[in-house]
Amino acid sequence: MRDLALMVNGQSRSLRAKDNLLLLDLLRDGLEVRSVKAACWRGECGLCTVLLNGSLVKSCLVLAAEANGGEVTTVEGISEGEKLTPIQEAFVEHGATQCGFCTPAWVLTTHELLKANPNPSEKEVEEAVGGLLCRCGTYNEIREAVADASKAYAKARKSIVQRAR
Amino acid sequence: MSFGSPYVTLPDFTYHRPTTIEEVLKILKEHGDEAKVMGGGVGLLAFMKERLMSPSHVIDIKGVKELGGADYVPGRGLRIGASVTIAELCQNDLIQDKFTVLHEALSRVADQMIRGRATLVGNLCEAIPWVDSPPALISLDATVEVVGPGGRRKVPVASFIKGPVDIDLGPEEMVASVEVPDVSGMRSTFEKFTSGSEFSLASIAVTLQSQGRKRTARVVYGAVNSTPVRCQEVEQVLEQETSRASIRRAADTAADKVECMSDVLASSDYRKHLVKVVTTKALGRLLQK
Numbered sequence: 345m346r347d348l349a350l351m352v353n354g355q356s357r358s359l360r361a362k363d364n365l366l367l368l369d370l371l372r373d374g375l376e377v378r379s380v381k382a383a384c385w386r387g388e389c390g391l392c393t394v395l396l397n398g399s400l401v402k403s404c405l406v407l408a409a410e411a412n413g414g415e416v417t418t419v420e421g422i423s424e425g426e427k428l429t430p431i432q433e434a435f436v437e438h439g440a441t442q443c444g445f446c447t448p449a450w451v452l453t454t455h456e457l458l459k460a461n462p463n464p465s466e467k468e469v470e471e472a473v474g475g476l477l478c479r480c481g482t483y484n485e486i487r488e489a490v491a492d493a494s495k496a497y498a499k500a501r502k503s504i505v506q507r508a509r
Numbered sequence: 510m511s512f513g514s515p516y517v518t519l520p521d522f523t524y525h526r527p528t529t530i531e532e533v534l535k536i537l538k539e540h541g542d543e544a545k546v547m548g549g550g551v552g553l554l555a556f557m558k559e560r561l562m563s564p565s566h567v568i569d570i571k572g573v574k575e576l577g578g579a580d581y582v583p584g585r586g587l588r589i590g591a592s593v594t595i596a597e598l599c600q601n602d603l604i605q606d607k608f609t610v611l612h613e614a615l616s617r618v619a620d621q622m623i624r625g626r627a628t629l630v631g632n633l634c635e636a637i638p639w640v641d642s643p644p645a646l647i648s649l650d651a652t653v654e655v656v657g658p659g660g661r662r663k664v665p666v667a668s669f670i671k672g673p674v675d676i677d678l679g680p681e682e683m684v685a686s687v688e689v690p691d692v693s694g695m696r697s698t699f700e701k702f703t704s705g706s707e708f709s710l711a712s713i714a715v716t717l718q719s720q721g722r723k724r725t726a727r728v729v730y731g732a733v734n735s736t737p738v739r740c741q742e743v744e745q746v747l748e749q750e751t752s753r754a755s756i757r758r759a760a761d762t763a764a765d766k767v768e769c770m771s772d773v774l775a776s777s778d779y780r781k782h783l784v785k786v787v788t789t790k791a792l793g794r795l796l797q798k
Contacts (some may be wrong), residue, residue: 346524363524363567366554374590385517386555393622404517405551409524410569475620 348412352377353421361408367401368392369410371416379419379448390476393449394418400456402475419448422455430496431455434489443478449476454490462497464490519554519569520563526572530656533568533683538658538669540566540678551619552635558739576685579604588654591630591684596621598629604760608689610714614645617699619707630684632782636670636736639709643787644731645699647739648714657682673735675753686734694719701732702783708732710775711783714790717747724748728759730787733769733780743788751796755757 349358352375359374368385371377371394381391385404392403395417396410402497404500423429428436431454457464457472464472469490478486528531537544544566549554556562570576578594581603589598595615598604605612618624618632633653638674646666653669655662658681666687669677678684699733701712712731717724726747730738743766747760769780 362521364519364521385558387551387623390620390622397648399625400622401626403627405549405554405623407524407567407569408524408548410550410571411776472621478695 346409348408350411350413351396351415353417363407363409365408365409366404367394367396367406367411367416368403370411372401374408377418377420381445381448383445388477389446389452391446391449393453393476395421395452395456400453403433417452419452422452429455430491431458431493434493434496435486438489438492439483440482440485440489442478442482446476446478450478450486454493457490458494458497462501463494517558522563522565522567525566525568527568528563528572528574530573530575530683530685531571533573534656534658534681536566536568537681537683540562544568546570546683548631549594549626551623551627552631553623563589569720570683575638581607582691584691587590587689589629589687591686592624592628593630594780595627595629596620596624597613601625607692607695608649608697610648610699610716610764611642611645611689614641614712614714615698617641617701630687633666633687634676634678634684636672636674636676638673639712639732641699641701641709641731643712644712644729644737646687646689647729647737647753648697648716648727649689649692650727653684653734654686654688655682656685661685667737667739670736675758692716693717696795698791698795700787700794702787708774711780711787712785713787715747715791715795717751717795724751725767728763730763730767730784733767733784735770747792756789756792756796759792760785
């Protein structure tokens with residue numbers, strides 16, 4: 345057993361866990377962050393994707409011990425309370441959330457993509473989300489939602505640039 | 510209190526996070542086969558979940574400073590530390606410009622999240638027939654730097670991979686880095702064929718170096734047999750001629766000479782066909798550059 349301490353969505357959390365615990369299981373079962381979904385446990389579906397120290401990782405392929413002292417962000421960490429973010433709005437608008445199981449991973453990954461590149465090409469979108477699976481097969485709707493959300497991000501960036509001038 | 514998935518668990522082990530190579534070697538010496546070195550962990554943890562491996566000690570090397578970083582020294586070449594991720598290497602402009610074949614192979618490994626964790630050395634040490642980096646490294650004459658109780662030794666990547674999931678590494682040894690010799694005037698490219706997933710059914714790594722009138726080619730196929738296959742007959746075609754007509758000749762020669770295996774993914778006949786396809790695509794791109 346080992347004492348772990350980490351920041352999860354800006355809050356400091358600590359718990360005692362075995363060395364063989366996965367980050368995925370630490371988040372879901374240890375800390376009850378249930379937006380992080382568990383489906384394949386083998387790094388194929390990507391639905392357990394979280395940000396670990398600023399990088400997107402599949403949390404089923406990371407040991408909880410590796411995150412000790414680190415910072416984890418899940419979809420809750422990028423949300424704006426009750427108000428939907430432009431990405432969430434676009435996902436709803438385009439019906440890209442059929443069963444909703446994969447949605448947190450898509451929203452988080454899209455957020456990271458658009459933060460770095462507010463105006464991605466179709467190929468860049470495919471590349472960024474290539475590690476995620478939706479079993480309803482709503483890929484077209486997701487593509488449309490990402491394209492729509494990117495407009496909001498590009499606009500936000502433009503206004504930030506203008507304000508800075 | 511205990512928690513964790515009721516479906517997929519890891520076997521019990523002790524996690525180590527050393528900060529020096531000496532410490533890693535000490536743990537390896539103490540526990541031998543019972544200890545496994547973990548870089549990114551994407552391969553090791555997957556193997557452990559399947560109970561293909563159940564080490565009682567896992568040594569995470571991400572805290573070892575000496576194993577990070579990719580350094581290029583003109584005339585000497587490129588040295589890539591064992592904990593450098595594939596994503597870091599994909600973002601390296603020098604690798605993209607100078608060792609294009611490696612950049613192209615690494616950019617097609619799995620997906621963004623996996624590349625952010627997985628290391629080049631881990632990819633190499635898995636020695637799974639369809640992984641992407643070994644053909645590229647062999648085409649670049651790369652060597653593996655192994656450290657162990659007996660000191661340091663260097664092994665060409667081509668002989669480091671002894672068979673599927675079988676590498677030239679003792680239980681008390683670890684891989685410190687991969688070294689790619691420097692080259693000038695080299696063109697290179699990588700191509701792979703996949704079906705339904707990112708797993709390759711056939712891949713090719715080609716390097717073409719001109720020095721005056723002399724031309725040296727290296728052509729290595731991946732995923733077609735249990736270890737990467739170098740094809741000297743295709744290399745000879747390219748060393749003689751690099752016209753458009755030679756592309757067809759090289760592709761036919763490859764389909765004739767490259768030994769392909771049959772398995773659950775594809776028959777040997779189908780792989781032979783794919784060898785022709787990837788050769789044509791790769792050379793088409795390379796010779797138009």
